[in-house]
Amino acid sequence: xxxxxxxVDGREFDxxxxxxxxxxxxxxxxxxxxxxxxxxxxxRSLLLIDGRxxxxxxxxxxxxxxxxxxxxxxxxxxxxxxxxLAQLRKTAGISSTPSMEKTLKAPMPGLVLEVKVALGDTVAxxxxxxxxxxxxxxxVIKAPGAGIIKAVHVSGGTSIEKGDRLLEFE
Amino acid sequence: xNNEIRKILIANRGEIAVRIIRACRDLxxxxxxxxxxxxxxxxxxxxxxxxxxxGPSPSxxxxxVHDKIIGVAGKSxxxxxxxxxxxxxENAAFAQRCTDEGITFIGPTAETIALLGDKLQARAAAxxxxxxxxxxDTIEGDNLDQALKKARKVGFPVLVKAAAGGGxxxxxxxxxxxxxxxxxxxxxxEAASAFGDGRVFIERYLKRPRHxxxxxxxxxxxxxxxxxxxxxxxxxxxQKVIEESPSPVVTPELRRRMGEAAVKIAGxxxxxxxxxxxxxxxxxxxxxFLEVNTRLQVEHPVTEMVTGIDLVREQIGVARxxxxxxxxEDIALNGHAIECRIYAEDPENGFMPSTxxxxxxxxxxxxxxxxxxGVVIFNEIPIFYDPMIAKLVVWGKDRTEAINRTRRALDxxxxxxxxxxxxxxxxxxxxxxxxxxxxxxxxxxEEYPDNRYTDMTDDLREGAAIAAALDKFTRERKITTGGxxxxxxxxxxxxxxxxxxxxxxxxxxx
Numbered sequence: 001x002x003x004x005x006x007x008v009d010g011r012e013f014d015x016x017x018x019x020x021x022x023x024x025x026x027x028x029x030x031x032x033x034x035x036x037x038x039x040x041x042x043x044r045s046l047l048l049i050d051g052r053x054x055x056x057x058x059x060x061x062x063x064x065x066x067x068x069x070x071x072x073x074x075x076x077x078x079x080x081x082x083x084x085l086a087q088l089r090k091t092a093g094i095s096s097t098p099s100m101e102k103t104l105k106a107p108m109p110g111l112v113l114e115v116k117v118a119l120g121d122t123v124a125x126x127x128x129x130x131x132x133x134x135x136x137x138x139x140v141i142k143a144p145g146a147g148i149i150k151a152v153h154v155s156g157g158t159s160i161e162k163g164d165r166l167l168e169f170e
Numbered sequence: 171x172n173n174e175i176r177k178i179l180i181a182n183r184g185e186i187a188v189r190i191i192r193a194c195r196d197l198x199x200x201x202x203x204x205x206x207x208x209x210x211x212x213x214x215x216x217x218x219x220x221x222x223x224x225g226p227s228p229s230x231x232x233x234x235v236h237d238k239i240i241g242v243a244g245k246s247x248x249x250x251x252x253x254x255x256x257x258x259x260e261n262a263a264f265a266q267r268c269t270d271e272g273i274t275f276i277g278p279t280a281e282t283i284a285l286l287g288d289k290l291q292a293r294a295a296a297x298x299x300x301x302x303x304x305x306x307d308t309i310e311g312d313n314l315d316q317a318l319k320k321a322r323k324v325g326f327p328v329l330v331k332a333a334a335g336g337g338x339x340x341x342x343x344x345x346x347x348x349x350x351x352x353x354x355x356x357x358x359x360e361a362a363s364a365f366g367d368g369r370v371f372i373e374r375y376l377k378r379p380r381h382x383x384x385x386x387x388x389x390x391x392x393x394x395x396x397x398x399x400x401x402x403x404x405x406x407x408x409q410k411v412i413e414e415s416p417s418p419v420v421t422p423e424l425r426r427r428m429g430e431a432a433v434k435i436a437g438x439x440x441x442x443x444x445x446x447x448x449x450x451x452x453x454x455x456x457x458x459f460l461e462v463n464t465r466l467q468v469e470h471p472v473t474e475m476v477t478g479i480d481l482v483r484e485q486i487g488v489a490r491x492x493x494x495x496x497x498x499e500d501i502a503l504n505g506h507a508i509e510c511r512i513y514a515e516d517p518e519n520g521f522m523p524s525t526x527x528x529x530x531x532x533x534x535x536x537x538x539x540x541x542x543x544g545v546v547i548f549n550e551i552p553i554f555y556d557p558m559i560a561k562l563v564v565w566g567k568d569r570t571e572a573i574n575r576t577r578r579a580l581d582x583x584x585x586x587x588x589x590x591x592x593x594x595x596x597x598x599x600x601x602x603x604x605x606x607x608x609x610x611x612x613x614x615x616e617e618y619p620d621n622r623y624t625d626m627t628d629d630l631r632e633g634a635a636i637a638a639a640l641d642k643f644t645r646e647r648k649i650t651t652g653g654x655x656x657x658x659x660x661x662x663x664x665x666x667x668x669x670x671x672x673x674x675x676x677x678x679x680x
Binding site: 002004006008009011013015017019024026028035037041043044045047049054055056057058059060067069070071072073074075076078080107108109110133134135137138139162 | 339363407525556583589630632640642
């Protein structure tokens with residue numbers, strides 16, 4: 001019986017599935033429910049979880065262990081792994097989440113207008129780091145947390161794509 | 171002075187281009203769309219009768235180039251240009267150019283646009299027309315010390331605003347004298363890049379004001395009416411996100427006074443066409459003139475829903491030289507309408523623009539629901555323009571019914587791909603202050619200081635976890651899940667034969 005460990009929004013769910021003729025018997029953290037799934041497309045399905053309907057779109061964007069679930073107007077990230085592998089990993093002392101995000105990546109494509117910090121600066125949470133022009137607006141990018149600037153990858157006038165590395169913290 | 175309009179070029183894109191094309195079709199007028207590189211297959215291009223390419227994606231090389239638009243008008247034989255909102259809508263030079271070329275510009279005259287587009291001149295005109303204005307001062311040509319002295323006199327916090335501004339661009343709230351220089355610099359540089367004019371002025375910053383505006387409609391024969399108000403207090407970055415009509419606080423008496431003020435400034439500036447007079451309304455319900463938008467507003471549909479008047483149709487009528495078809499006493503507000511602007515933005519990340527392909531896009535319908543959408547499924551949301559993708563406009567017999575229907579409509583959306591403001595709107599529809607009609611332009615910062623709009627529930631967490639587990643399971647086992655794989659089941663040839671035979675037998679000519 002397949003068993004997974006799923007992390008959603010900081011909560012862990014131990015889920016086992018059993019496929020029956022036309023539905024799944026799902027045991028979620030020890031609680032049993034009946035789940036019917038109808039595919040609506042490549043990534044979309046209609047789930048009936050104990051009769052309650054949820055239209056979901058599950059996308060994996062290349063990473064096997066990460067899913068993005070679009071559901072009830074929300075975009076919910078879910079980390080998923082085989083339950084037994086997860087137990088092994090935990091015994092070995094390997095943390096599941098890649099070590100705290102220390103790189104500030106561009107949240108959108110645009111043009112860097114100004115970099116307000118320099119190498120070695122100590123920054124506080126929510127301190128303004130960069131000004132980026134995107135969609136004709138000047139957007140101030142603030143520090144996600146306190147830290148020291150370890151690297152600066154852009155300067156005023158740099159064109160950036162979404163996901164480009166902007167700064168690194170320590 | 172009637173001039174025939176048979177073909178309209180729409181110098182815009184997105185939902186407003188689609189909206190205008192619909193009005194053209196209702197009137198039997200041929201519509202001409204223009205498009206940039208990234209809009210090749212955009213919805214407005216698919217909807218129009220004719221469409222012409224006008225250059226690269228950046229608007230400065232396409233939608234904003236006067237010569238290109240005028241060139242397409244000549245080539246296609248369009249006798250009028252509708253500018254929509256944004257882009258060339260409030261560009262006096264462009265309006266003048268249309269007139270010079272013998273093309274009808276659907277909007278006020280170039281003189282009126284120029285006068286009202288300059289906020290300093292507009293304030294002066296309003297004062298002359300007897301409208302109350304917010305205390306403020308000009309700082310043109312002043313050095314920092316002189317400007318700061320004036321700012322202190324106006325009283326901190328002050329608002330630094332672009333003289334040529336609009337849509338919240340080139341506008342900064344400055345809390346204290348220490349931040350004045352930085353605010354001035356930032357507002358001026360934003361104004362220079364957005365409008366090519368870095369002039370700014372200062373105004374007293376009202377605490378918790380409401381933003382309420384009056385829709386006006388004027389013909390070329392000196393008739394001008396007002397179509398009631400729109401409450402647009404819910405804003406982010408000084409841009410409206412939710413609008414409604416009528417306002418929860420405007421009484422018939424206040425509506426009449428604000429409406430009369432709006433008609434007065436329209437008369438003073440020889441206004442022609444549809445326009446909006448914006449006011450700031452203090453907590454004690456005293457109102458101050460803010461500016462006149464010399465164009466069709468984004469939020470015009472809420473007025474259409476409660477008045478039953480098609481504003482784009484009336485704009486075209488006025489442009490043809492017709493007299494207004496309504497007198498002031500014909501205007502009555504029926505029921506309540508709410509508009510939610512659906513943006514491709516991430517509300518929980520400071521409303522950052524979000525781009526990418528709309529991998530799923532299903533819109534709501536049903537009683538009282540109107541969706542003015544600028545996109546269809548599989549469209550790419552380009553980075554070059556405003557990220558608004560659609561407007562959800564909902565009507566109800568009263569505010570409560572309108573809110574209930576808005577909730578229902580928001581829940582019907584199915585969107586995957588870019589982040590959107592749908593969940594944000596859904597949260598506001600449950601907000602106690604919103605429900606009580608207790609609004610101000612600081613509503614969002616006061617109610618949602620940490621930008622958290624959607625609450626994760628256990629139900630959602632569990633549902634998402636199950637969905638992820640089923641996805642991994644089915645992908646690994648390569649099995650089709652229970653029921654039918656609707657989208658991918660090949661249709662059997664035998665089944666088709668059977669169906670064809672049945673058709674012949676039962677439905678065909680015997």
